[in-house]
Each structure stands twice: as C-alpha cells, then as structure tokens.
Amino acid sequence: MAIITIATDFGTADGYTGAVKGVIKSLAPNCEIVDITNELTTIPKAAIALYRYSACFPDGTVHLIIIDPTVGAGRRALAGSDSRYYYVGPDNGVFSMLTWNRRSVDWYNIQEDRLPPREISATFHGRDIFGPAAAMISIGHRPEEFGDKTNDPVMIEIPKARKSGDLIAGEIIDIDSFGNLITNIQGGMLSGNYKVMLEGEKVPLGRTFAHVPLGSPITYIGSLGFLEIGVNKGRADIYFKAIIGSKVRVES
Amino acid sequence: MAIITIATDFGTADGYTGAVKGVIKSLAPNCEIVDITNELTTIPKAAIALYRYSACFPDGTVHLIIIDPTVGAGRRALAGSDSRYYYVGPDNGVFSMLTWNRRSVDWYNIQEDRLPPREISATFHGRDIFGPAAAMISIGHRPEEFGDKTNDPVMIEIPKARKSGDLIAGEIIDIDSFGNLITNIQGGMLSGNYKVMLEGEKVPLGRTFAHVPLGSPITYIGSLGFLEIGVNKGRADIYFKAIIGSKVRVES
Amino acid sequence: MAIITIATDFGTADGYTGAVKGVIKSLAPNCEIVDITNELTTIPKAAIALYRYSACFPDGTVHLIIIDPTVGAGRRALAGSDSRYYYVGPDNGVFSMLTWNRRSVDWYNIQEDRLPPREISATFHGRDIFGPAAAMISIGHRPEEFGDKTNDPVMIEIPKARKSGDLIAGEIIDIDSFGNLITNIQGGMLSGNYKVMLEGEKVPLGRTFAHVPLGSPITYIGSLGFLEIGVNKGRADIYFKAIIGSKVRVES
Numbered sequence: 001m002a003i004i005t006i007a008t009d010f011g012t013a014d015g016y017t018g019a020v021k022g023v024i025k026s027l028a029p030n031c032e033i034v035d036i037t038n039e040l041t042t043i044p045k046a047a048i049a050l051y052r053y054s055a056c057f058p059d060g061t062v063h064l065i066i067i068d069p070t071v072g073a074g075r076r077a078l079a080g081s082d083s084r085y086y087y088v089g090p091d092n093g094v095f096s097m098l099t100w101n102r103r104s105v106d107w108y109n110i111q112e113d114r115l116p117p118r119e120i121s122a123t124f125h126g127r128d129i130f131g132p133a134a135a136m137i138s139i140g141h142r143p144e145e146f147g148d149k150t151n152d153p154v155m156i157e158i159p160k161a162r163k164s165g166d167l168i169a170g171e172i173i174d175i176d177s178f179g180n181l182i183t184n185i186q187g188g189m190l191s192g193n194y195k196v197m198l199e200g201e202k203v204p205l206g207r208t209f210a211h212v213p214l215g216s217p218i219t220y221i222g223s224l225g226f227l228e229i230g231v232n233k234g235r236a237d238i239y240f241k242a243i244i245g246s247k248v249r250v251e252s
Numbered sequence: 253m254a255i256i257t258i259a260t261d262f263g264t265a266d267g268y269t270g271a272v273k274g275v276i277k278s279l280a281p282n283c284e285i286v287d288i289t290n291e292l293t294t295i296p297k298a299a300i301a302l303y304r305y306s307a308c309f310p311d312g313t314v315h316l317i318i319i320d321p322t323v324g325a326g327r328r329a330l331a332g333s334d335s336r337y338y339y340v341g342p343d344n345g346v347f348s349m350l351t352w353n354r355r356s357v358d359w360y361n362i363q364e365d366r367l368p369p370r371e372i373s374a375t376f377h378g379r380d381i382f383g384p385a386a387a388m389i390s391i392g393h394r395p396e397e398f399g400d401k402t403n404d405p406v407m408i409e410i411p412k413a414r415k416s417g418d419l420i421a422g423e424i425i426d427i428d429s430f431g432n433l434i435t436n437i438q439g440g441m442l443s444g445n446y447k448v449m450l451e452g453e454k455v456p457l458g459r460t461f462a463h464v465p466l467g468s469p470i471t472y473i474g475s476l477g478f479l480e481i482g483v484n485k486g487r488a489d490i491y492f493k494a495i496i497g498s499k500v501r502v503e504s
Numbered sequence: 505m506a507i508i509t510i511a512t513d514f515g516t517a518d519g520y521t522g523a524v525k526g527v528i529k530s531l532a533p534n535c536e537i538v539d540i541t542n543e544l545t546t547i548p549k550a551a552i553a554l555y556r557y558s559a560c561f562p563d564g565t566v567h568l569i570i571i572d573p574t575v576g577a578g579r580r581a582l583a584g585s586d587s588r589y590y591y592v593g594p595d596n597g598v599f600s601m602l603t604w605n606r607r608s609v610d611w612y613n614i615q616e617d618r619l620p621p622r623e624i625s626a627t628f629h630g631r632d633i634f635g636p637a638a639a640m641i642s643i644g645h646r647p648e649e650f651g652d653k654t655n656d657p658v659m660i661e662i663p664k665a666r667k668s669g670d671l672i673a674g675e676i677i678d679i680d681s682f683g684n685l686i687t688n689i690q691g692g693m694l695s696g697n698y699k700v701m702l703e704g705e706k707v708p709l710g711r712t713f714a715h716v717p718l719g720s721p722i723t724y725i726g727s728l729g730f731l732e733i734g735v736n737k738g739r740a741d742i743y744f745k746a747i748i749g750s751k752v753r754v755e756s
Contacts, residue, residue, distance in 0.1 A: 003529060005522065011429035012289035015301035018257065018259035019475075021286050022308025025255060030311060034525050035287060037516035049519035056526025056631065058533060069485055073462030124475030127308065177515035203329075208626035210577030220566060223523075223628030230627075233573055263681035264541035267553035270509065271727075273538050274560025277507060281562060288540060321737055325714030374712035376727030379560065496631075 001061060002028070004140035007049065008035035008126065009067040016124070020066070020131040027116060029134035031062075034063075039094040040067045043093050044244070046154055048174045048182070051097035052224055054085060064134040065089040072122040075237055077110040077129050078153060079143035086143065088134040091124070093156030111149040161185040168250040170227070172198075172242055179235025180209075183248045185227040190250065196227065198240055254280070254312060257303065259288035260378060261319040268376070272318070272383040277367060279387035283314075288358055292319040295345050296408055296496070300426045300434070303349035304476055306337060312359025314384040316337035317341040324374040329362040329381050330405060331395035338395065340386040342377070345408030352410075361399040382397045413437040418500040422479070424450075424494055432461075437479040442502065448479065449501040455481055465490075505565060506532070506642035511540035511553065512630060513571040520628070524570070524635040531620060531639035537568075544571045547597050548660055548748075551554040552678045552686070555601035556728055558589060564679065568638040569593040581614040582657060583647035590647065592638040594629070595623050596661030604662075613651040665689040666750040674731070676702075676746055683739025684713075688751045689731040694754065701753045704745055707733055719743075 004024060010016040017038050024033060040046040054063050059083075060136045068075075068090040076091035082103045087095055091109075098105055110133050120128045122215050133146055161170035161184045168189055174182040181198070191248060196203045196219045203219040204212060210229040212218045217239055222228030225247070231239045240246070256276060262268040269290050276285060288305060293300040298319045306315050313336075320327075324469040328343035334355045339347055343361075348356055362385050364372050372380045385398055389485045412421035413436045420441055426434040433450070448455045455471040456464060461482040464470045469491055474480030480499070485489045493496070508528060514520040521542050528537060540557060544550040550571045558567050565588075571592045572579075580595035586607045590600055595613075602609055614637050616624050624632045639648055663675035665688045672693055678686040684700070699708045700706045707723040710717060713734040716722045721743055726732030731752070735743045744750070 005526075007519070007522070011291070012287075012293040012427045013293060013301065013408030014306035014426075015259070015288060016428075017307045018286075018301070019260070019290040021288075022305055022310075022313075025313075026285070026308065026310045033286065034522075034529070034537065035516075036525075039515070039517040041517060045517070048744065049522070053519035053522030056523045056530065057531045058526075061526075061529075070462050071624030072460030121475040122472060123480075128473065149675060174518075176518045176520075195356070199298075210574050216548040220626060223625040223631065228627075228649055263543070264539075265543040265545060265549070265553065266678075266680045267540060267557035268680075269509070269555030270511070270538075270540040270553070271560045273540075274557055274562075274565075277538070277565075278560065278562045285538065322714050325713030373727040374724060375732075379727065462533075 001030050001032050002071050003032045003034055003057060004038050004062045004064055004138050005034045007040055007046065007058065008038050009040040009214045010038050010126070012038050015068040016144045017155060019127045023127050023131045024135040027132055028138045031135065031138040043067055044158055045156065046094050047156065050094065053102045056087070058186045062086040062137050062182050065094055066130055067094055067124040068092070068125060071125050076150065077125060077133070078107050078216045079110050079133050079137065079146050080105045080107040080141050086137045088130050088137065093154045095153060096158055099208060101105065104183060106143070107150050107153045108143040109150045109177045110238050135206065140189060154229040159184055161189065163189055166252040170248045170250065172244055172248065175237045175244065179231070179237040180222070181229040181236045181242050182224060182239070183227045183229070185248065185250060187212060187221040187225050187227065190227070192252055194250050194252045197251070198242060200228055201240065215241060253284050254314060254316045255284045255309060255385050256316055256390050257286045257288050257305070259292055259294035259298065260290050262290050264290050266414055268378065271379045275379050275383040275501040276387040279384055280390045283390040288387065289485065294412055295319055297426060298346050299349040299408065299410065302346065303352060307353060309337070309442065310430045311336045312326070314340065314389050315337040316382060317346055318382055320344070320377060323377050328402065329360050329377060329385070329386050330356045331362050331389065331398050332359040333395050338389045340382050340389065345406045347405060347426050348408045348410055358395070359402050360395040361402045363399040364399045378493045392502045404431070411436055413441065415441055418504040422494055422497055422500045424498045426501065427489045427496065431489040432474070433481040433488045433492070433494050434474060434476060435481070435498060436478045439473040439477050439479065439501060442479070444504055446502050446504045449503070450481055450494060450504050451494065451498050505534050505536050506538045506566060507538055507561060508566045508568055508638050508642050509538045509540050509561065511544055511550065511569045512542050513544040514542050516542050520630065523631045527631050528639040531636055532642045534643040535639065542663070542714045547571055548662055548680050549678060550598050551601040551660065551662065554598065554603060559605060560576060561589070566590040566592065566641050568634060569598055570630040570634055571598055575629050580638070580649065580654065581629060582611050583614050583637050583650050584609045584611040585647050590641045592634050592641065595658050598656045599657060600660045600662055601732070606694040610647070611654050611657045612647040613654045615651040618650045620723065663688055665693065667693055670756040674752045674754065676748055676750045679741045679748065683735070683741040684726070685733040685740045685744070685746050686726060686728060687731045688734070689752060689754060691725040691731065692728050694731070696756055698754050698756045701755070702733055702746065703720045705744065
C-alpha cells in the first residue's frame with residue numbers, strides 16, 4: 001500500500017486539503033495518506049521541512065507538497081523521482097533542498113491531458129493536477145508518463161556555508177516553531193575546538209539546550225545535521241533577535 | 253474499507269477528536285479515518301466546507317461533521333444518505349449546502365438506544381452519538397436503522413444569487429484562509445461580457461489572480477464553480493474590507 | 505493492524521511530526537497512525553488530554569505522546585503497558601493521569617541500544633527513540649525488551665479533590681479550547697442536592713450549558729466524568745476570570 005504524504009499551505013478550515021484527499025482516494029483507494037502539515041508558510045521554509053521529513057519515509061513513498069502562490073500563472077507542475085521517492089508539486093523551488101542530500105531527481109513536466117480527465121480549475125491545482133498525479137503514481141504510474149523531462153526546475157538559492165581556512169561563514173536558514181535557529185553549517189564541516197558567533201555574539205557549545213541553565217543560549221548539532229542555536233526552555237529567535245539570514249561565523 | 257471523514261470545531265489540544273477517533277476505531281476497526289479539519293468556525297462556513305470536499309470522495313464515504321454549539325439542548329442528531337454518500341452530524345443546518353448539488357438526502361433522526369450501548373454524556377455527542385453512528389454505518393448499517401425519517405432538517409439560509417434581466421444580485425458567502433471572497437454567483441449564470449461590482453467598486457475579470465499585478469484585485473470562476481474575488485498575493489478581504497454578506501452585482 | 509496514536513507539541517510546519525511518522529512507517533509498514541494533536545502545550549494539560557482520549561481506543565493501541573522540554577538532559581524514555589494499552593514517551597509526568605483510571609502501568613526504561621540501530625540526535629528523541637519504540641511495539645515487541653523495569657516514573661501532582669463531611673474542596677485542573685473549566689471533582693463524589701461555588705461565586709447546576717440562557721454560566725458533569733463549569737455559547741474562563749488552580753467548593 002503506497003504512502004502519499006501531504007503538505008500544504010491551505011489550512012484546514014475551508015476543506016481544500018479535504019478535497020485533495022478525496023480526489024486521491026477516488027483514484028487510488030488503497031493508498032495511505034499521511035498528513036504532514038497544512039501550515040506551510042514560505043517556499044524556502046517548505047523546502048527545508050520537506051528535507052526534514054521526506055527521507056524518513058519508506059522507499060516508494062510519494063511526497064506531495066503544495067504551496068503554490070503562482071497557481072494559474074503558467075508555472076510548471078512537476079512530478080519527479082530519485083532512487084527512493086516520488087515527488088509531486090509546483091515548479092517554484094519547493095524541491096530545492098533535495099539536492100543537499102546529494103540526491104539526483106529526474107523531473108517531468110506534468111501535462112493536464114495525461115491525467116485522468118477532469119475539469120481543471122485555474123486556482124486549485126492541488127485538487128485538479130497535483131493530487132491526481134500523486135494518486136496515479138501511487139498506483140504504479142511513473143512520472144515520465146505525465147510529460148517531458150525537464151532539466152531546469154526552479155531552484156531557490158538556500159545559501160550554503162562557506163569555509164575558508166579556519167573560518168566558516170554561515171547564516172540562519174530556518175527558525176522552527178520552538179524558536180530554535182537552524183544554520184546552514186553542516187556538522188561535518190566542524191572539527192576540533194571551535195567557537196560560534198551569531199551576529200557578533202559568542203554562543204556556548206554543547207550537545208543540547210538542556211545542558212545550560214534555563215533561559216541560556218547554546219549551540220549544538222541539531223537533528224537535521226546542521227549547527228543549531230537554542231535557548232533552554234526559551235526562544236533563541238527572541239533571545240538573539242535573529243531572523244532568517246542572520247549571520248553565523250565559526251572560528252576554529 | 254469504508255472511509256469516514258471527520259470535520260470538527262474541537263481543536264486538537266484537548267484530545268476530543270482523539271476520543272471520537274478511538275470510539276470509531278473500536279466499533280469499526282477496518283474503517284479508514286480521513287482528517288478534514290478540527291478548526292470549523294461557524295455553521296454556514298462549515299456547510300460550505302462540507303460542500304467543497306464531500307463530493308471529491310469515493311462513493312460510500314461517510315462524512316462525519318461536528319460543530320455543535322447546542323449539544324444537549326434537544327437538537328436532533330442526524331444520519332442521512334444520498335445516491336453517493338452517508339452523512340452524520342447535528343441537526344443545525346451544517347448540511348444545508350448539500351442541496352446546492354441538487355442532491356436529495358434522506359435524513360433519519362438518530363435514537364441513542366439504537367446505537368451500541370454506552371453512557372451518553374450531555375456535552376460530547378461527537379464521542380457518544382455521532383462517532384458511533386458513523387462507525388456503524390461504515391460497517392454496513394444504514395441510517396434508517398437508527399431512527400425515523402425526518403423531512404424537516406434544519407436548513408440555514410445561504411442566500412442564492414438572483415438574476416433579473418442583465419443583472420445578477422449576489423453576495424459574499426465565504427472568505428477562505430487566503431482572504432479570497434467566494435460569492436454565491438455560480439459560473440453557469442454568467443455569459444458573454446459582464447462586469448463585476450463589489451460594494452460599488454468594479455473588479456477586473458480574469459482567469460486567476462496570477463493574471464494581474466501583485467496586490468491587484470481580480471474576479472474569476474473559483475474552484476467551487478462560483479465567482480470569486482481575489483488579490484494577487486494579497487488578501488481580498490482586507491483589500492475590499494469585505495465581509496460575509498457584502499453585496500456583489502454582475503452586469504451583462 | 506496495530507494503531508499508533510501520536511500526540512506532540514511540535515506544530516506541523518517544520519515537518520518534525522512528519523519525520524516521526526516516516527520513521528514509524530519505515531519500521532512498521534502495516535501500523536495505522538492516528539493523529540491526535542501537534543498542539544500540546546503543558547505537561548499537565550497533555551496528561552489530561554491523554555486521559556481523555558486514550559481509553560476510547562481499541563485494546564492493543566500504542567499511545568505515543570511527545571512533549572519533551574528536557575530532551576537530552578538525561579530524563580528517561582519510557583515504554584509501558586497496562587491491561588489494555590501500550591504507552592511510549594518521555595519520563596516527565598505526562599502519564600500521571602493514567603492512574604486516575606485505577607490502571608496499573610508497568611514501565612520500562614528504554615535503552616537506545618535495544619532499538620533498531622540509528623544515529624541518535626540529542627534533540628529529537630521523537631524521531632530517534634520514541635517513534636522507533638512505538639513502531640517496534642506495534643509489530644509485536646514488548647516494552648520489557650527495551651530496558652529494565654522502573655517503579656518510579658516521574659509523577660506530576662494533579663491535585664485531587666478532598667471531601668470532608670458535606671464539603672468538597674476542588675479546583676480547576678483544565679481549561680478546554682471552548683473555555684470550559686474542568687474541575688477535579690469526580691461525578692461519583694456528588695449526591696443529593698448540592699451547590700457549587702467557584703472562587704466564591706455560586707454556579708447554577710444543570711445537565712449542560714444549553715439549559716441556561718445565552719451567556720449564562722452553569723455547572724454539570726462533563727464528558728470526562730468530572731464536574732465542569734461552562735457558559736452557554738460563551739467562555740467560562742473569561743466569564744469567571746478563572747485559571748488552572750482556581751478553587752471550586754461543593755456544599756451538600
């Protein structure tokens with residue numbers, strides 16, 4: 001029974017995601033829908049969330065992600081696959097982080113007329129295109145059946161940290177719901193003794209926020225494998241007045 | 253494996269919907285629960301959401317919807333069926349939009365003593381009546397087993413647009429989480445050239461919000477088949493200071 | 505097909521719960537995940553929510569609950585079982601209410617090296633320890649396989665009402681999303697005529713909030729079996745300026 005994960009920015013009160021699920025279950029009665037979220041906010045943050053959960057799933061999972069502010073404006077609809085998963089969503093950069101796993105994804109440009117016939121609205125491709133494509137993949141169809149291969153999916157630049165000598169110049173790329181600051185500095189870049197500066201302020205090193213006093217800041221390798229900055233039972237975003245893009249510097 | 257969709261106004265933090273799901277899985281271990289929302293707000297808005305998602309599901313789906321401010325006050329509990337689906341919920345108007353699909357629903361007044369025995373609380377019929385009824389239907393029982401037929405379910409008036417000559421007088425009946433304004437003017441009422449006025453202000457026509465500059469308003473046939481008014485990457489409710497009931501006029 | 509319920513404080517936007525679900529489905533492809541919430545707020549409130557939904561589920565259900573502010577600080581990870589269910593979560597008191605059902609739970613201290621091998625992060629035991637433990641239980645492993653028995657799980661004191669003669673001294677232990685006030689006075693403690701005082705103000709008795717005028721307060725036996733105080737279509741927390749810990753006194 002194939003799994004389809006669903007992440008959207010639809011909220012739930014209007015029933016939009018419900019409509020997508022209904023279409024999926026109509027086309028693929030035996031698939032298993034796993035809810036991820038209906039609270040996606042920005043495309044970069046959605047790209048990071050997808051990176052966080054997608055690789056935890058069993059091989060063959062179809063990851064459907066819909067944050068689509070330019071629906072109807074001619075942006076392409078993508079279906080893709082790599083060595084483990086399938087992906088379906090709008091061509092707006094939401095898949096940009098997948099390559100950080102060094103995974104190579106083959107992308108195909110979904111053509112409406114290759115999907116089961118239905119009237120296509122101009123504003124709800126989740127129900128009319130993405131949901132049906134994900135459902136069809138879950139029952140055995142392949143992304144390449146839906147359209148031509150494309151080699152230039154939209155990629156948003158999620159900046160990578162740069163190492164030069166003993167210095168690493170990175171930045172905050174995500175702030176999670178607890179206020180933890182996720183940097184773009186991968187754990188593997190770090191070795192020996194080092195110190196971490198966030199916007200010029202030194203942050204103590206540790207294994208986790210529980211290792212410092214209440215309300216104190218700490219930096220550690222987070223669950224995504226990147227350097228993170230947190231505050232024990234507090235919010236690091238507020239503590240540091242940090243935002244996406246705040247500069248982080250590591251000195252060895 | 254029968255599907256039961258669940259929409260409530262319970263939120264999730266208290267575990268109320270969890271309790272309903274537990275009761276359902278105890279009575280109908282093989283049913284498939286599909287989450288719609290726990291964030292229903294008003295009965296009219298819930299009625300529109302149900303209209304939006306219900307018909308996307310496969311035949312035989314049981315739609316369970318619980319927004320029940322008058323629980324315990326003697327309002328009836330309904331189970332119903334039409335040619336495709338089953339419905340379970342309180343008799344307070346939440347099913348009022350179903351007839352817009354020209355579907356005829358047979359309604360039955362659920363009697364507590366026709367359900368599997370359990371103590372019935374005065375305040376949580378989702379767990380004690382609606383959930384059990386939905387579960388029993390999903391395993392093959394029919395709504396008519398639960399009580400007498402009723403021909404006067406509560407219907408709330410969701411106003412219909414009126415056409416007279418070249419004019420259509422409609423209004424805003426829903427505002428979605430993106431701030432898009434959904435009117436009660438069905439696409440089929442429109443033909444040829446027309447112009448749309450929202451509270452006296454002309455709104456340009458288009459296929460979707462992506463077709464106007466950022467921050468500009470547009471009107472289009474939305475995914476529900478009704479005329480909608482949106483703002484490209486903005487909120488039409490704020491742009492127009494529109495509310496449920498704001499008047500929309502179409503002139504051909 | 506074993507059921508695993510999931511309740512967390514992760515929100516959904518970051519994809520943390522998605523990651524937990526992915527790990528679970530990888531280890532236990534046939535389990536059925538039932539979402540409870542991602543909006544747990546405090547440990548006492550989570551304990552009450554667990555009490556509210558857990559016993560509604562079929563025997564054999566695995567209840568996974570993750571609210572874990574001290575992750576990484578050496579707090580133990582627990583897996584337990586009673587005559588009906590399995591439980592997995594942090595040893596911080598979140599299971600404290602289970603004993604109110606007079607259920608006796610056997611607890612075991614989960615050792616990381618008894619779980620399927622994976623790298624264990626310091627900050628995301630939901631994905632790395634609790635999720636895997638729940639998955640393994642759902643496919644037939646027993647809590648005692650994961651570690652030694654522990655007889656001193658952390659218990660938070662959720663105060664019990666005290667009866668002395670004709671008086672019961674209780675307090676508010678939960679406020680639900682509707683603003684209803686849940687006391688710690690169990691229905692079975694009440695008999696005959698009695699009056700209820702909340703912080704010195706008398707609250708009329710009834711079966712449910714629907715039995716008093718709009719905006720009026722009422723006290724009734726709630727769906728959890730405890731005395732509750734509500735306001736018909738209003739919020740009792742606001743009406744009474746009540747908080748967790750506000751005193752309730754019953755005089756017979």
